[in-house]
Amino acid sequence: MGEQKTFIKTLIGKDAVLEGLPDHPAVKAILGWNPSALADAKFDLGELTLTIVPEHIATAAAAMQAAGYNFFEDLTAVDWFPSSPRFQLSYHLVSHAFKERIRLRVLLLAEDPAVESITSVWAGSDYYEREVFDLFGIRFEGHPNLRRIMLPEDWQGHPLRKDYPVEGYR
């Protein structure tokens, strides 16, 4: 089983990943495309995480798509309140050819978090970006229909933020 053997290796940091996994298709793709867009990287529990500079996420997604990671699986956010940068976006991409999953990560500051939409690369990211917008209040520039998806239009606040109480405001 692929996952079992990769458990052995843990690589933390950009240099460690570039050195330890020079033949990984995603690592090769990012080096061939724009190495300066890669802010950080790690390989942990059999999963590769590439941290991308926020401005480059849409082009990074397109580069990954061209490199064989053809399927957009998931997008969500994590709120690291009160630390900074506050928001983390996690994109999960699957390659049908390599039978493998990678994670692209983007870190955003607390004030007016916004990032470029990847709907031009995968139309299927539409609902996921709306969900993150709805529940975290992160804007996606260039999204065709950025409206709340789960909650009513007139809802106040973004429930999955850590400063939003579990029981809601009363």
Place this chain on the structure above:
Amino acid sequence: MSNPAGMPVLEPAEGAKDQHMVINMGPQHPATHGVLRLVVEIDGEIVVRVYPEIGYLHTGIEKTCEAKFYHQVVPLTDRINYLDPLANNLCYALAVEKLLTLEIPPKAQWMRVLLAELSRLNSHLIWLGTHAMDIGALTVFLYTFREREDILRLFEAVAGQRMMTSYIRIGGLAMEPPLDFLDRVQGFVRTLPEKIDEYSNLLTGNPIFHNRLKGVGHLSAADAIALGVTGPPLRASGVDFDLRRDMPYSSYEKFQFKVPVSNDADCWARYEVRLIEMRESVKIIQQALDGMPEGAVKADAPKIVLPDREKMKTQMEALIHHFKIVTEGFEVPAGEVFQGIECGHGQMGYYIVSDGTAKPYRVHMRYPSFPILQALETMCKGRMLADVVAVIGSIDIVLGEIDR
């Protein structure tokens, strides 16, 4: 575009206000399989636009998870996709076990495969019954629910619950299955292939069913991949990808089964693919029964896995562990994992972020019914309004997993 009550209203396209009509379908329409609301713009009988409105069942399960211990999240998971409960439990348990790097004994893994396939059959039986009922073939519903009842009885025997099983736990299973459980499963899978023939006899040769599905709801492979479609609809569009075979988990790599693929990419192809999948599930269950290993069904990790009742009442050590796990949970090393599995509807995934405490920092669920709604417009555009019902049936959605 929104009215004062916060409900968005779809306006007919500019220049077509005289000819186009906007109609509302749902959220209480029986053919929408739950509380899905569709705003459909039609030109006569022809569908121009479909706009799904979701969120009626949104309960904020992801937020609730952040306030629970890891083991308390398990009962929340099977309430999300209540037609495929054990797949939810399995996916969550696998994700946490990956964070804990916990070894699961072989018997537990094989039992998990067996139960996940029973659960898949449960999901497919409900899909087949309700799909046929939407098309107008009411009889099949009664047949499939007869077999579904058998599966629910098996779940009840093993977990004490018919639907909200919570039987697959972090570190293995909740308890040993009853002694006669495997024999009962054997009895069930021995008769199921005939029952599937029975459904096939009722539907495959039925000209009405055939005409309502053949060529309806076309979704090309490129569109399916772009829109995040997974599972049987993806394979019916000609993409040969199944996580059970291609990225195996829980010892699926030790089982032999075929992954049905069709290139027709219509509702009929989805029907055929799922019917073959049911037959393959029976084969997997048979292999699991034949090769069921001996041994424990819980990992040897007393600080994570609850002890057996018997030990808890007789051994001091076990009682302490039980008390500790129930009152303060267990700490999970910091990190993030994404665990994907193939459930009845498609690719399910749990993304868990741990900050090293006893409660998950963030739990996100990727469920297959959520992205597939985006493909609804592509599949319905330019077709008759009545085909919308056939398409919704063929993509097999559960609103609980869309809204979470």
